[in-house]
Amino acid sequence: MASTVYDALVIGAGLSGMYQLHRLRDLGARARVLEAGSGVGGTWYWNRYPGARFDSESWTYGYSFSDEILREWEWSEHFAPQPETLRYCEFVADKLDLRRDIEFNCRVEAARYDEAANEWEVEAEDGRRLRSRFLITAVGPLSAPTMPTIPGVEDFRGEAYHTGRWPHAPVTFAGKRVGVIGTGATAVQAITEIAKTVGHLTVFQRTPNWCAPLHNSRITPEEQARIKASYAEIFETCRNSFGCFIHQADPRHALEVSPEEREAFYEKLYAAPGFGIWMGNFRDVLINAEANATITDFVRRKIRSRLKDPKIAEKLIPTNHGFGTRRVPLESGYYEVFNQPNVRLIDLRETPIERITPAGIKTTEAEHVLDMIIYATGFDAITGAFDRIDIRGRAGRRLRDKWAGGPRTYLGLQVEGFPNLFTLVGPHNAATFCNIPRCIEQNVEWVTALLRHMRAQGQTRVEPTTDAEEAWTQHVLDTGRRMLFTQVDSWMMGINSNVEGKNKRTFVVYAGGAPKYRERCDEVASGGYTGFTFA
Numbered sequence: 085m086a087s088t089v090y091d092a093l094v095i096g097a098g099l100s101g102m103y104q105l106h107r108l109r110d111l112g113a114r115a116r117v118l119e120a121g122s123g124v125g126g127t128w129y130w131n132r133y134p135g136a137r138f139d140s141e142s143w144t145y146g147y148s149f150s151d152e153i154l155r156e157w158e159w160s161e162h163f164a165p166q167p168e169t170l171r172y173c174e175f176v177a178d179k180l181d182l183r184r185d186i187e188f189n190c191r192v193e194a195a196r197y198d199e200a201a202n203e204w205e206v207e208a209e210d211g212r213r214l215r216s217r218f219l220i221t222a223v224g225p226l227s228a229p230t231m232p233t234i235p236g237v238e239d240f241r242g243e244a245y246h247t248g249r250w251p252h253a254p255v256t257f258a259g260k261r262v263g264v265i266g267t268g269a270t271a272v273q274a275i276t277e278i279a280k281t282v283g284h285l286t287v288f289q290r291t292p293n294w295c296a297p298l299h300n301s302r303i304t305p306e307e308q309a310r311i312k313a314s315y316a317e318i319f320e321t322c323r324n325s326f327g328c329f330i331h332q333a334d335p336r337h338a339l340e341v342s343p344e345e346r347e348a349f350y351e352k353l354y355a356a357p358g359f360g361i362w363m364g365n366f367r368d369v370l371i372n373a374e375a376n377a378t379i380t381d382f383v384r385r386k387i388r389s390r391l392k393d394p395k396i397a398e399k400l401i402p403t404n405h406g407f408g409t410r411r412v413p414l415e416s417g418y419y420e421v422f423n424q425p426n427v428r429l430i431d432l433r434e435t436p437i438e439r440i441t442p443a444g445i446k447t448t449e450a451e452h453v454l455d456m457i458i459y460a461t462g463f464d465a466i467t468g469a470f471d472r473i474d475i476r477g478r479a480g481r482r483l484r485d486k487w488a489g490g491p492r493t494y495l496g497l498q499v500e501g502f503p504n505l506f507t508l509v510g511p512h513n514a515a516t517f518c519n520i521p522r523c524i525e526q527n528v529e530w531v532t533a534l535l536r537h538m539r540a541q542g543q544t545r546v547e548p549t550t551d552a553e554e555a556w557t558q559h560v561l562d563t564g565r566r567m568l569f570t571q572v573d574s575w576m577m578g579i580n581s582n583v584e585g586k587n588k589r590t591f592v593v594y595a596g597g598a599p600k601y602r603e604r605c606d607e608v609a610s611g612g613y614t615g616f617t618f619a
C-alpha cells in the first residue's frame with residue numbers, strides 16, 4: 085500500500101510549529117508535525133534549568149490569535165518562569181487538540197526534495213520516512229545546544245548538564261561544589277538561582293555581558309483584570325514597535341538632552357521592569373557609538389555600585405562591547421551573587437581552561453574540584469538547527485553548503501533552489517530580533533496565506549527567484565550595517581567559537597524592525613507574490 089503523502093510536514097512543535105499546524109488544519113491540509121522532544125513547547129520543553137524564565141512580559145508573549153485562549157489563560161507573574169510557560173504550551177496543545185497530529189521523539193535527520201514528484205522526503209533518526217508537498221521548518225532560533233570545545237568533557241565523573249538539555253528529574257545543589265561555564269543570558273538566570281542553595285559555586289567567565297535588572301513581580305488581581313481588558317491595545321503597541329516588545333524607543337537622541345536629564349532617564353529605565361532599558365531607550369543608543377557610550381557608562385557605574393569587591397566588579401564589566409550591542413541578559417540579583425562568600429569568579433581571559441578532568445575543571449592556574457559541571461554554553465543560534473539536518477534541494481544541493489558563507493534567503497522565509505520549503509523564524513527573518521511569538525504569528529499567517537493562494541491558483545510549487553533572493557539578502561546586510569551590534573562578535577552575528585566555521589561575522593538576523601518587515605511581506609503578497617516563481 086502506498087504510504088501517505090502529506091500536504092505539509094512541519095519540523096518542530098514549539099510555538100511556531102504548533103501554530104502552523106493549527107493554521108494548516110484551517111486550510112484542510114493533511115499535516116504532520118515531527119518533534120524531537122517528547123512533548124510540545126520547544127524552548128520551554130528543553131530549557132528546564134533553575135531560574136529559566138521570560139524576559140518578554142508574559143502577557144505580551146502568548147498567542148494573540150485566539151480570544152478564547154486569551155480569556156482562559158492567566159499568567160501569574162509579569163515574567164513567567166519556565167514551568168508556567170511549558171504549562172501554557174500544553175494548555176494550547178490541549179485546547180486546539182494538536183497532539184494527534186504530532187509525532188514526538190522523532191528527530192529529523194535529512195530532508196530531500198524529489199524534483200520528479202515535486203515532494204519532500206523527510207527521514208527521521210529512527211529510519212522513519214515521510215513525504216509531503218510542502219516542508220515547513222519550525223526548528224527554533226535557539227534550539228541546537230553547543231558544548232564547549234574543551235578536551236576531557238567525557239572524563240568528568242560528577243554530575244554534568246547542559247542548560248538547554250536539562251533533566252526532567254529535580255537536580256539539587258545543597259552541599260555540592262558546582263561549576264558553571266558561561267555567563268550569557270541563560271547562565272545569568274541559572275547562577276542567580278543556584279547560588280541560593282549551593283554549597284560552593286565557581287563561575288567560569290570568558291566574556292562578561294551587560295546585564296540589567298528584570299524587576300519581576302506577581303500579577304495582582306487588579307493588574308490581571310487590566311491586562312485582560314486591554315489585550316487589543318497591548319498587541320497593537322507590540323505590533324508597532326521595532327522588536328514587537330511593549331517598549332517603544334524614546335524619540336529623543338541621547339546627546340540632545342542635558343547630562344542630568346539623561347541620567348534621570350537612565351535611572352528610570354534601570355528601575356523599570358523588562359527590556360525597557362534596551363528597547364525603550366533613546367532612539368540612537370544602539371546606532372551611535374557616542375550615544376551608546378553614555379548608557380554604557382551608566383550601567384558600568386551601576387555594576388560597580390552593586391559589588392563589594394572592586395576587583396570582582398572590574399572582571400564583571402564588559403570591555404569589548406557597549407551596552408545593548410549583544411543580547412542583554414536580564415537579572416534578579418546576579419551581581420550580588422558575587423558578594424557571597426561561597427561564590428568564586430574565574431576570569432578565563434586571565435586563566436583559560438586547559439581541560440575537564442575526572443575531578444573537575446583545570447585552568448592554567450589550578451584544578452577546581454567539583455561535584456557538578458553546568459554547561460551554560462548556549463546554542464548554535466539561528467542556523468544551527470538547520471545545519472543539523474541534511475537538507476537537499478534541487479539537484480541534490482545542500483542548504484548547509486549554500487549558507488556556508490552566510491545565509492541567503494528571500495524574506496527569511498524561502499530559499500532559491502529549495503522549492504516548497506518554508507523557514508519559520510529562519511535567518512534574515514524579523515522574528516530573529518523580536519518578542520518572538522508576535523513574529524511567529526506573522527510568519528505563520530503569511531505562509532498560510534501563500535499556501536491558500538497557491539491552492540486557489542491550482543499551483544503546487546513555489547520558489548523565490550535568484551534576483552529576489554539577492555535583493556533581500558543585500559537589504560538584510562544594508563539594514564544591519566547601521567546597527568552597532570554588527571561590529572561586535574555575538575550569536576546575533578553568527579559567531580560561535582564552539583562551532584567549526586562560525587568564526588566570521590555574518591548577518592543572520594534582520595535588523596530592519598518587525599513593522600518594516602511586515603510591510604515588505606504584505607507588499608509582496610498584495611503584489612501577487614512578487615519575487616516568487618510558481619508552477
Ligand SMILES: Cc1cc2nc3c(=O)[nH]c(=O)nc-3n(C[C@H](O)[C@H](O)[C@H](O)COP(=O)(O)OP(=O)(O)OC[C@H]3O[C@@H](n4cnc5c(N)ncnc54)[C@H](O)[C@@H]3O)c2cc1C
Pocket residue numbers: 095096097098099100101118119120121125126127128129131136137138139140145190191192193222223224225226227270469472473508509518519520521524
Ligand atoms: C532560555 C530561553 C529563554 C527565552 N526567552 C525568550 C523571551 O523571553 N522572549 C522571546 O521572545 N523569546 C525568548 N526565547 C526565544 C524562544 O526560542 C522563542 O521565544 C520561541 O520559543 C521560539 O519558538 P519556536 O517554535 O520557533 O522554536 P523552539 O521553541 O526552539 O522549538 C523548536 C522545536 O523544534 C524541534 N526541532 C529542532 N530540530 C529538529 C529536528 N531536526 N527534528 C525534530 N525536531 C526538531 C526542537 O526540539 C524544538 O522543540 C528564549 C529562548 C531561550 C532558550
